[in-house]
Amino acid sequence: MTDTLNELPPLTQDFELGFTYTRSLGPVLSRFLTGLRDGQVLAARTRAGTLLVPPPEFEPVSGASIKELEPVAAEGTVLSWCWVSQPSSSAPLNKPFAWVLVRFEGCDGAMLHALAADAKEQVHTGMRVRVRWAPERVGNVKDIACFEVHKQ
Amino acid sequence: MANHAAVIGVGQVKYQTQRDDVSIAGLVREAAQNALDDAQLEWSDIDAVVIGKAPDMFEGHMMPELYLADALCATNKPILRVHTAGSVGGSTAIVAASHVQSGVFERVLTVAYEKQSESNAMWALSSKQPFATHLNAGAGGFFAPLIREYIQRSNAPAEVGMQVAVKDRLHALRNPLAHLHMPDIDLATVEASPMLWEPLRFLESCPSSDGACAMIIGSERAAAASPKKPAWIRGTAMRSEPTNFAGREQVNPQAGIDCAKDVYRQAGIQNPRKDLDTAEIYVPFSWYEPMWLENLGFCDIGEGWKLTLEGATSLPEGGDIPWNCSGGVLSTNPIGASGMIRFAEAAQQVRGLAGDYQVEGTQLALGHAYGGGAQFFSMWVVGAEKQ
Amino acid sequence: MSSNPNESAGPVTMMQAPLYLQYRFTAGTSSLSFLHAIKRGRLIGRRCPGCESVYIPCRGSCARCGVATCDNIELTDEGVIDKFTVVHIPIPNNPIKPPFVVAHIRLNGADNAFHHLIGEVDNDKVKLGMKVKAVWRPESEWDYGLDNIRYFKPLGGEHD
Amino acid sequence: MTDIAIVSYAQAPMVRDAGCANEVELIMPVINEALQACGLARTDIDFVCSGSADYLQGAPFAFVAGVDALGAFPPIKESHVEMDAAWALYECYLKMLAGDIDSALIYGFGKSSPGNLPEVLSLQLDPYYLQPLCPDSVSLAALQARAMLDAGRCTREQMNEVVINSRRQAQKNPRAQLRKPVSQEQLQAEVDWIAPLKKSDCCPISDGASALVICRESQAREMGLPYARVVGMDHRIESHMLGFRDLTDSPSARNAAKSAGLHNNIEAAELHAPFSHQEILLRQSLGLSENVDINPSGGALAGNVMMAAGLDRIGSMAAAILRGDYKFGLAHATSGPCLQQNLVTILEAA
Structure with a gap:
């Protein structure tokens, strides 16, 4: 039989790779996510005395285990941002929004999350934002529904 | 010539079905910290990190070295991630050894892990693929036909598999970290356990565990400075062959035979049964003990099951070549880490640190791992002496 | 401990991470002849130009020689049981009820084996080397895959 | 300074969708091209190492299918990183420095078209x-x-x-x-x-494969091969x-x-x-x-x-x-x- 493979029509099949994983949290993540559920943002206190949000389990660079968490105000400053004009179905918001890196008040480092805004022109580096809590909270980073503009 | 390398620290965790007290990073970190403590080193003493685990789909997390860099204090260091299917724990240790043997690094942390409770390994390995039949009933479903063929070829009696299942669980009772502790285990209990894939019963199969295993591999200089006895790496070998090709011998795969010959040659081993004092061999299903006894040259073809029945591989029975004194994969199986546990337990025997399952006076030990369709092999021989 | 923290005011210790990804798989060129043939109830393997081994289904190479397979070879739906096991547990998301026999079937004229079910025989009567023949689903159900064969049954005679 | 020589490199055309090319069909041509370019046979190669990632195509063990392209019988010394194949080359680089091997074939492949890569x-x-x-x-x-x-x-x-x-x-x-x-x-x-x-x-999303061969400088010189x-x-x-x-x-x-x-x-x-x-x-x-x-x-x-x-x-x-x-x-x-x-x-x- 001669080789006529190139004449055969291609075959495709759609499939879903799907599973709901169950993740255990350990002490630091557990306290942070419990805090979110209860409407509170907890920061990690490093050995050098700085505060970090979101609290890592281990300090950047030194790698020391984080032991202390303490509450901070649920507001901060945008360090960087980008504008998503066509959100995908998996995005945290279903209309155009910004991804932002937010430095919480009095903290070092920054947290990645979504910022609700009506237009790109409303967003700028250095702007003040605050947490918009999800109506139903279960102990997940999505308990922060997004950030929103904080008008002082 | 390669530089000498030695295991100077070993760290493991308490293995169990679900380590629900830690995150993935916390689990990996715990083993790594234990290895550092064993070597009496600080994180800053580590020059590079090599991690290994089985498919990313087990945890639903792609290329985890990126996220684990912080927990493993790898920032501004090299970190590399190995994946060679079930043999990965062994291959990871070998890649870590290469780091030191190259002369580039003094002390390398290597860690392998699996947090199987995050998902369901059976699901991850058995999901339906497009245009394919959907008949993969887990790893046991793949290996059981090969085991049946082994039994038919060797005329081995049915109790051989059950005896391995009992023996490894009795060994596990001596190892406080082992996942399964079954003080009442006996042949009748194994025989009464449900049949899964003939001839494999539930208790002839490995459990599904959460766990991590870590080692510090050091240079000759690092070993000299190490407070505890090092395990010198006397040989490392890897071999691969395809899953499926015309005329493939699947029961006694050539890749395993060649890999063993290579590692024995490097370590100066003529007769493995005589020259090795103990071995930690990847036996996820009971019958793989006699099958690997033959494949690894501990006896002639068709004779492996006789060694098992004679108690040659049993520590309490005073066998001459005790296998899997730690309890083996049959007692503890965090898939990606299972190979590294074999390599690490071989090192602990040589270091004289195997506690209640120590084989007295061990000079040379073999660590072994395999994966895929019994097609990927990694092995090392560690010794009490440098050469 | 509750894995659903909404049910209690205790600490959150677990989280659910639903990961559902959509993919569109395209079959390899070398498997097209096999897939298009089996849609019509025929079995096509591919031959290695080096060692002349015939593979069905074929992934595009003779894995032994490491060369691309070339010619299409039509095979019958009869072969032998190369290896097998009796499975006593269900396959996730597969309706087939245990215990059932999964065998490595080597079709006559082929040099590799594929996994398939054995039917129309007691599980304890299945033997290595047993000659078997495909039992096809009704033609109306045929699609692109070996599932068009419901199972293999003994050819009868010498092994009973 | 090392005595490691890169003697050949082959790359498949980078395309948005490689369509009907499966792992083997992507890899085999570039491996053959890389070996032919330097005149080495597979059996001359001491070690093979590859880089790939399962989630690109959504099926576990992509690299296992890759082995089918290698002619890996008699069995070969082979390893895999679930990383870019640059790190597979790094693994080979260390083995060369250690004196374990004197040559290696490195390949990487990715077929991202079946999924939504950025996600x-x-x-x-x-x-x-x-x-x-x-x-x-x-x-x-x-x-x-x-x-x-x-x-x-x-x-x-x-x-x-x-x-x-x-x-x-x-x-x-x-x-x-x-x-x-x-x-x-x-x-x-x-x-x-x-x-x-x-x-x-932004870079485009691409399907493709590449292979690279390294050996000792002394071998490259003996064979009259140009090298880097x-x-x-x-x-x-x-x-x-x-x-x-x-x-x-x-x-x-x-x-x-x-x-x-x-x-x-x-x-x-x-x-x-x-x-x-x-x-x-x-x-x-x-x-x-x-x-x-x-x-x-x-x-x-x-x-x-x-x-x-x-x-x-x-x-x-x-x-x-x-x-x-x-x-x-x-x-x-x-x-x-x-x-x-x-x-x-x-x-x-x-």
């Missing part, structure tokens, strides 16, 4: 704080671009220049995916995609927590380059910059002068095969040296969000 890559992120939000890889890069623009580390025009240069260079590369020339005016007129990034700032010498290789990683990094700098790339033997005579650099601003960032972090030719192959903006693109930078630079275009070159590979992990290889003409 698939969100699976790389911290499973607790980031993965649930599904931030795609382009958005993360856009945050970095904004940080660069805000800090005055680059301008929109400079980002455009990167794209223009990539397309110009790619016209000489028949395997490049994006080769159409563009002008400053066209790019200025282009609408935002994920602002501040425009589509032209590996001066050194190293790689470093940074914190995974984007908010705790300076996104406008790459200390990991800089330190890896120093350790790999970076020097002032480098004439050309292949930088694995999937986004235009990252090329500028890397040039600055590595301290490359204006005289250094950047991405003579067109770089990642002209085609970016996940799991092979880093190896492609090394192979492309080696090929340019073999052509006699340069005497000293640098090749860089990256992995992870916003250049988290970086590998640098310094090469020189024999």
Whole structure:
């Protein structure tokens, strides 16, 4: 039989790779996510005395285990941002929004999350934002529904 | 010539079905910290990190070295991630050894892990693929036909598999970290356990565990400075062959035979049964003990099951070549880490640190791992002496 | 401990991470002849130009020689049981009820084996080397895959 | 300085969708081409190492199918990293230094077309704080671009220049995916995609495969093969927590380059910059002068095969040296969000 493979029509099949994983949290993540559920943002206190949000389990660079968490105000400053004009179905918001890196008040480092805004022109580096809590909270980073503009 | 390398620290965790007290990073970190403590080193003493685990789909997390860099204090260091299917724990240790043997690094942390409770390994390995039949009933479903063929070829009696299942669980009772502790285990209990894939019963199969295993591999200089006895790496070998090709011998795969010959040659081993004092061999299903006894040259073809029945591989029975004194994969199986546990337990025997399952006076030990369709092999021989 | 923290005011210790990804798989060129043939109830393997081994289904190479397979070879739906096991547990998301026999079937004229079910025989009567023949689903159900064969049954005679 | 010689490199054409080519059909032609180019048989090769990732196609054990392309019987010495194949080369580099092996075949392959790659890559992120939000890889890069623009580390025009240069260079590369020339005016007129990034700032999604062969210099000389010498290789990683990094700098790339033997005579650099601003960032972090030719192959903006693109930078630079275009070159590979992990290889003409 001669080789006529190139004449055969291609075959495709759609499939879903799907599973709901169950993740255990350990002490630091557990306290942070419990805090979110209860409407509170907890920061990690490093050995050098700085505060970090979101609290890592281990300090950047030194790698020391984080032991202390303490509450901070649920507001901060945008360090960087980008504008998503066509959100995908998996995005945290279903209309155009910004991804932002937010430095919480009095903290070092920054947290990645979504910022609700009506237009790109409303967003700028250095702007003040605050947490918009999800109506139903279960102990997940999505308990922060997004950030929103904080008008002082 | 390669530089000498030695295991100077070993760290493991308490293995169990679900380590629900830690995150993935916390689990990996715990083993790594234990290895550092064993070597009496600080994180800053580590020059590079090599991690290994089985498919990313087990945890639903792609290329985890990126996220684990912080927990493993790898920032501004090299970190590399190995994946060679079930043999990965062994291959990871070998890649870590290469780091030191190259002369580039003094002390390398290597860690392998699996947090199987995050998902369901059976699901991850058995999901339906497009245009394919959907008949993969887990790893046991793949290996059981090969085991049946082994039994038919060797005329081995049915109790051989059950005896391995009992023996490894009795060994596990001596190892406080082992996942399964079954003080009442006996042949009748194994025989009464449900049949899964003939001839494999539930208790002839490995459990599904959460766990991590870590080692510090050091240079000759690092070993000299190490407070505890090092395990010198006397040989490392890897071999691969395809899953499926015309005329493939699947029961006694050539890749395993060649890999063993290579590692024995490097370590100066003529007769493995005589020259090795103990071995930690990847036996996820009971019958793989006699099958690997033959494949690894501990006896002639068709004779492996006789060694098992004679108690040659049993520590309490005073066998001459005790296998899997730690309890083996049959007692503890965090898939990606299972190979590294074999390599690490071989090192602990040589270091004289195997506690209640120590084989007295061990000079040379073999660590072994395999994966895929019994097609990927990694092995090392560690010794009490440098050469 | 509750894995659903909404049910209690205790600490959150677990989280659910639903990961559902959509993919569109395209079959390899070398498997097209096999897939298009089996849609019509025929079995096509591919031959290695080096060692002349015939593979069905074929992934595009003779894995032994490491060369691309070339010619299409039509095979019958009869072969032998190369290896097998009796499975006593269900396959996730597969309706087939245990215990059932999964065998490595080597079709006559082929040099590799594929996994398939054995039917129309007691599980304890299945033997290595047993000659078997495909039992096809009704033609109306045929699609692109070996599932068009419901199972293999003994050819009868010498092994009973 | 090592005695390791890159003697051949082969790359499949980079395409948006490789269609009916499965793993074996992607890999086998480039492996054969790489071996034929240097006249080595498979049996002459001591060790094989590959890089691939299961989630690109959504099926576990992609690399196992890859072994079918190798003719791995009698069994071979073989390993795999679930990383870009540049790190597979690094594994071989160490084995060469250790004296374990004297030659190696390295290959990488990626077929990203079956899935939604930017979203698939969100699976790389911290499973607790980031993965649930599904931030795609382009958005993360856009945050970095904004940080660069805000800090005055680059301008929109400079980002455009990167794209223009990539397309110009790619016209000489028949395997490049994006080769159409563009002008400053066209790019200025282009609408935002994920602002501040425009589509032209982002690498295309590519399917493909590449292979590379190394051996000892002595063997290359005996066989009369042209080769590029590996001066050194190293790689470093940074914190995974984007908010705790300076996104406008790459200390990991800089330190890896120093350790790999970076020097002032480098004439050309292949930088694995999937986004235009990252090329500028890397040039600055590595301290490359204006005289250094950047991405003579067109770089990642002209085609970016996940799991092979880093190896492609090394192979492309080696090929340019073999052509006699340069005497000293640098090749860089990256992995992870916003250049988290970086590998640098310094090469020189024999």
